[in-house]
Amino acid sequence: MQKQDICPKILEKLYITKKMSFKEVANYLQKEGISIQWWTISRRLKELGLTRSVSQALLVKKSNRLSIKLLEKELEALDGFLLGDGHIDQTSGRASRLSCTVQHGEFGRYLLSHFTRYDPKWRQRNIHSIRYQKALSQWSGETKSDKCFLDQRKRWYPRGIKRVPKDVRLTPLSLLLWYLGDGSYAFQKGYIFLHTQGFETEDVRFLCLKLEKLGVNCHRDKKNKIYIGTHNVQPFLKLLSPNPVSCYSYKFQRVDG
Numbered sequence: 001m002q003k004q005d006i007c008p009k010i011l012e013k014l015y016i017t018k019k020m021s022f023k024e025v026a027n028y029l030q031k032e033g034i035s036i037q038w039w040t041i042s043r044r045l046k047e048l049g050l051t052r053s054v055s056q057a058l059l060v061k062k063s064n065r066l067s068i069k070l071l072e073k074e075l076e077a078l079d080g081f082l083l084g085d086g087h088i089d090q091t092s093g094r095a096s097r098l099s100c101t102v103q104h105g106e107f108g109r110y111l112l113s114h115f116t117r118y119d120p121k122w123r124q125r126n127i128h129s130i131r132y133q134k135a136l137s138q139w140s141g142e143t144k145s146d147k148c149f150l151d152q153r154k155r156w157y158p159r160g161i162k163r164v165p166k167d168v169r170l171t172p173l174s175l176l177l178w179y180l181g182d183g184s185y186a187f188q189k190g191y192i193f194l195h196t197q198g199f200e201t202e203d204v205r206f207l208c209l210k211l212e213k214l215g216v217n218c219h220r221d222k223k224n225k226i227y228i229g230t231h232n233v234q235p236f237l238k239l240l241s242p243n244p245v246s247c248y249s250y251k252f253q254r255v256d257g
Helices: 008-017 022-031 038-048 054-064 072-083 105-118 147-156 172-182 201-213 230-240 246-252
Strands: 086-090 096-102 121-129 134-142 183-186 191-194 226-228
Touching (some): 072 172, 086 147, 105 121, 105 134, 172 191, 191 230
Antiparallel strands (some): 086 096, 183 191
């Protein structure tokens, strides 16, 4: 069958009404016994004046794109990412993306290296720090948008406010990302703080209980931070070692071999 013999109404129904792509239309017709290639479909549609607007085409492209399901290791990394420096930005009603802004590019790249399947991108910018009264570099990174991150946003941001989910994964990997992002080690005094001031008191108490189940004795202080005392620092750091980034090597001082 020649391209001119294909009924325009069929093409209109498949391409405009059902919003199929050129390849999907070609595959459909091939199953019906019509041997035709997608580029021939494209030319025939243009000849017939059957086109979609840019906004329609983008909507079809987004709706047809398959979501990449998060693996268990990626979920562990995501939970540590969100306990620390990470965010989930909603980019549309169908998808979200992971993002973060950090001081050290090495750390930022390590954070997003756990999500290479989502094509993370990085950029550097200079800002003027009011606190330090000088120019500082910042690194910003983000993954591509995906439905799986929208599902995780609903899990972490009920009613638009960040809350620690009850099924949060506390593993050596998630703890490492959390500590690197939002932990401080006063090694001369021998204690560690996890800066959880941004979370609800209830969430911080819950995290303390989860840590204690892992053998890390800790408590919530008056400023809503998690305090890990001198006698528990070494077991905590050994749980996370080895340190993967040189920019935060000071956070692992005095870890016995």
